[in-house]
Amino acid sequence: MKILHVKDFFESMNKDFALSVITDPKTLNNSIQEGYIHRPGLALAGYLEHYTYKRIQVLGETEITYMQTLSPELLYDRIREMFEFSIPLFIVTKGLSVPQQMEYLANEMNIAIISSRLSTDHLISGLTRYLRDYFAPQKSLHGTLVEVFGIGILITGKSGIGKSECALDLLERGHRMVTDDIVRVTLTGDKLIGSSVNDIGYFMEIRGVGVIDVERMYGIHAVRQKTVIDTQVELLLWQDNIDYERIGLTNNYVDMLGVNLPIVYLPVSPGKNISVIVEVVALNHILKNYGYEAAEVYQRKLQDIIQKKTRENSISKL
Amino acid sequence: MTKKKIIVKNRLGLHARPCALLVKTASRYRSDLIIKKDNIEVNGKSIMGVMMLAAEFGSELQLVANGVDEDYLINEIEELFESKFGED
CATH class of the missing domain: 3.40.50.300 (P-loop containing nucleotide triphosphate hydrolases)
Incomplete structure (x- = not known):
């Protein structure tokens, strides 16, 4: 099974995706094992069933502003619960910053957060292509x-x-x-x-x-x-x-x-x-x-000739 | 030299598939095979030649084999015609 180290990902794509690292550099030692992207909106809302935590988690403006509506205590608990899963990497788009609690917990619990200046759409389409190629058989x-x-x-x-x-x-x-x-x-x-x-x-x-x-x-x-x-x-x-x-x-x-x-x-x-x-x-x-299949065309023509002869023979016998 | 007259017994005649079978069979032998029909003479190991005969159901062919294993060759080719090339 192929894996993608966050560090390698950052080093090879930081220009294309306009990336910068938010968390401690040691978090870059995480590895990504699935070539898909997840938008963790529901996880932030507290629903963690079937959470596809192994994927790269992309946070856009919606997720960031949603987090701002939560009380600091609730936000802390939600993020903590989420981070119990060993998520390899978060990418925040549009160059947005993440709430302080999130950055603190990410460093504590060894989860990488990278910021991208690209819009969410651009990042996702670029990232999807990159991951598809990287994880391709x-x-x-x-x-x-x-x-x-x-x-x-x-x-x-x-x-x-x-x-x-x-x-x-x-x-x-x-x-x-x-x-x-x-x-x-x-x-x-x-x-x-x-x-x-x-x-x-x-x-x-x-x-x-x-x-x-x-x-x-x-x-x-x-x-x-x-x-x-x-x-x-x-x-x-x-x-x-x-x-x-x-x-x-x-x-x-x-x-x-x-x-x-x-x-x-x-x-x-x-x-x-x-x-x-x-x-x-x-x-x-x-x-x-x-x-155009030459062999088939030839075969058809040959059959026509043979059939024509067969018909002529049966007529001449009558 | 062995000669043999043979009648095409499968209804579709010598179209592509039977020709391929015939040529492949003949190619396994060291003897040469000539197939004659209506004054046309073709090499029995050349697929385009055999197909060119467009031998129809009921038509008569003459096989002429020449070489060390000519009898075996003629026998096996004859069997192919008898078995209607696995058709019908």
């Missing part, structure tokens, strides 16, 4: 990610089968590379986003040559930081006794982070030009997106 896998005619293609296959060489060939043809060897896949909404696992740059290893810098060699237009993964191409060593897809009437899928990712199993033999086939996979994917 992720995995990294062995493969090469390229973008061909705007279609993100994840090339996989055993070591040495020619993934990098294929990517290189695609670069020569004007396509783009995202990452070679290790691909990080992040589920964003219902889309798989592929990127590099680090910011080291666009290097790849070509057997016999060594490490090359793709960005330097082919220019900035040849690389992309990330791309949606539309389809996977698995390179397989050609074996005579394996049934490879011949017509394309059945579409194959693999499960990737719960998404059905189309996959093409591509037999590879020496001297075969894989990059051209990867281009074809991309173009065929585009056609399928536009609702």
